Amino acid sequence: GAVVSQHPSWVICKSGTSVKIECRSLDFQATTMFWYRQFPKQSLMLMATSNEGSKATYEQGVEKDKFLINHASLTLSTLTVTSAHPEDSSFYICSAREQLAKNIQYFGAGTRLSVL
Amino acid sequence: DAKTTQPNSMESNEEEPVHLPCNHSTISGTDYIHWYRQLPSQGPEYVIHGLTSNVNNRMASLAIAEDRKSSTLILHRATLRDAAVYYCILSGGSSNTGKLIFGQGTTLQVKP
Numbered sequence: 421g422a423v424v425s426q427h428p429s430w431v432i433c434k435s436g437t438s439v440k441i442e443c444r445s446l447d448f449q450a451t452t453m454f455w456y457r458q459f460p461k462q463s464l465m466l467m468a469t470s471n472e473g474s475k476a477t478y479e480q481g482v483e484k485d486k487f488l489i490n491h492a493s494l495t496l497s498t499l500t501v502t503s504a505h506p507e508d509s510s511f512y513i514c515s516a517r518e519q520l521a522k523n524i525q526y527f528g529a530g531t532r533l534s535v536l
Numbered sequence: 537d538a539k540t541t542q543p544n545s546m547e548s549n550e551e552e553p554v555h556l557p558c559n560h561s562t563i564s565g566t567d568y569i570h571w572y573r574q575l576p577s578q579g580p581e582y583v584i585h586g587l588t589s590n591v592n593n594r595m596a597s598l599a600i601a602e603d604r605k606s607s608t609l610i611l612h613r614a615t616l617r618d619a620a621v622y623y624c625i626l627s628g629g630s631s632n633t634g635k636l637i638f639g640q641g642t643t644l645q646v647k648p
Contacts, residue, residue, distance in 0.1 A: 452634055466635060514579075515636075523634075524585065525572075525634070525636060
């Protein structure tokens with residue numbers, strides 16, 4: 421299957437700093453990417469839909485000024501957690517939807533963020 | 537988004553078949569039935585999806601009820617590596633946003 425690379429896999433930062441997470445589709449083009457977060461022992465929660473060349477669509481309750489999403493090319497979307505606080509500590513996961521196989525999403529391995 | 541109902545957990549013995557059920561009584565005519573699984577500390581992995589007919593691939597089989605209100609994911613021979621949380625998700629539909637809304641899924645334990 422198609423490969424989605426997510427970087428970094430693990431990051432620790434101080435409270436108040438910003439962290440950028442990258443999501444790349446390695447062998448296919450993705451007009452649409454999705455960002456999720458997952459707390460321990462819970463399911464994935466969709467945060468936003470990232471569309472190449474346009475603004476992201478955020479789910480209800482997700483602060484768009486805090487979680488900045490940029491989808492500048494067909495293979496790269498980034499999520500920036502601005503002014504991170506300990507409650508932002510979570511497992512962030514991206515996925516990409518292949519243009520030709522639109523019903524299938526391919527997921528990255530996730531980024532574990534710990535805010536001190 | 538249409539909801540699905542799955543058992544919280546199931547157990548299986550290694551090398552035996554596993555049938556994971558999913559109820560989706562409010563499914564619309566254009567909703568696809570998707571199955572993903574998530575191993576510990578990893579991102580989810582696509583397993584299979586279908587619309588009306590049963591589907592087979594190298595990982596699993598998907599049996600869809602004639603009225604489409606339920607489906608069953610079948611792992612033909614469970615291995616220890618199949619221990620994961622399995623999610624049954626409806627997507628596609630009339631809005632076709634492609635969003636996947638994850639429920640709690642079924643945690644599958646495989647005993648050696």
